[in-house]
Amino acid sequence: MNVIALNGSPRKKNWNTVSLLEHALAGAASQGAETELVNLYDLQFSGCISCFACKRVDRKVRGVCAVKDDLTPVLERIAKADALILGSPIYYGTETAAMRACFERLCFPYNPYAVDGHCEFGRVIPTALLYTMNVPEEMIDSYGYRPHFAFMQRMLSAHFGPCEVMLCTDTLQYSDYGKYESAKFDGNAKGKRREEVFPQDCQRAYELGSRMARPLAG
Numbered sequence: 481m482n483v484i485a486l487n488g489s490p491r492k493k494n495w496n497t498v499s500l501l502e503h504a505l506a507g508a509a510s511q512g513a514e515t516e517l518v519n520l521y522d523l524q525f526s527g528c529i530s531c532f533a534c535k536r537v538d539r540k541v542r543g544v545c546a547v548k549d550d551l552t553p554v555l556e557r558i559a560k561a562d563a564l565i566l567g568s569p570i571y572y573g574t575e576t577a578a579m580r581a582c583f584e585r586l587c588f589p590y591n592p593y594a595v596d597g598h599c600e601f602g603r604v605i606p607t608a609l610l611y612t613m614n615v616p617e618e619m620i621d622s623y624g625y626r627p628h629f630a631f632m633q634r635m636l637s638a639h640f641g642p643c644e645v646m647l648c649t650d651t652l653q654y655s656d657y658g659k660y661e662s663a664k665f666d667g668n669a670k671g672k673r674r675e676e677v678f679p680q681d682c683q684r685a686y687e688l689g690s691r692m693a694r695p696l697a698g
């Protein structure tokens with residue numbers, strides 16, 4: 481069992497998204513899985529360039545993105561992975577630019593344009609989306625984020641396999657709210673939440689990773 485997690489945050493140490501992903505991978509490792517964390521912001525790559533090489537009727541390989549860059553070996557490893565976790569902060573209501581670009585390259589080559597509509601990935605693996613965001617849970621609906629989360633969940637389920645979504649809300653954006661313009665936020669409350677609630681979020685991520693590393697029912 482091999483579990484790959486993609487970190488869509490440019491912050492790679494101790495911050496929200498990467499911490500959740502590390503806990504999810506620790507949960508998977510507790511079940512005996514081999515794990516890998518990929519920091520997308522360490523890589524130079526583009527999104528889909530709309531070349532449609534992956535849809536050509538005379539293509540030599542199926543389900544492979546023709547663009548060659550730093551994402552290529554990651555996509556090759558995902559093609560063989562047994563579970564996949566995508567983690568991203570919410571930037572302006574959606575994934576970060578790097579995660580979005582990765583998602584296009586990850587999914588489009590497997591996207592069934594054929595009439596029979598079968599997905600080119602060819603296997604069913606558990607997947608998960610971990611989102612971290614500044615807004616508190618009770619504001620997610622008014623900000624209109626849920627349809628996007630549901631869309632992404634459908635996409636991962638359709639391309640790879642059952643997808644769990646985990647939301648981590650009201651995150652700490654920087655460690656010292658006194659040093660940045662923060663009138664809209666209560667730095668003390670943010671700090672307290674980081675100390676008291678974020679460990680519970682990490683535990684939820686650990687349990688999610690542990691669930692993913694168990695064999696799929698049926």
Ligand SMILES: Cc1cc2nc3c(=O)[nH]c(=O)nc-3n(C[C@H](O)[C@H](O)[C@H](O)COP(=O)(O)O)c2cc1C
Nearest residue numbers: 489495496497569570571572573612613614615651
């Ligand atoms: C450019 C930018 C845009 C952001 N947009 C949103 C947003 O639309 N909604 C939200 O809830 N948080 C937003 N945030 C806050 C981040 O989603 C939040 O702090 C997240 O937990 C950061 O993850 P990280 O600590 O892993 O980098 C934004 C942050 C940045 C830097």
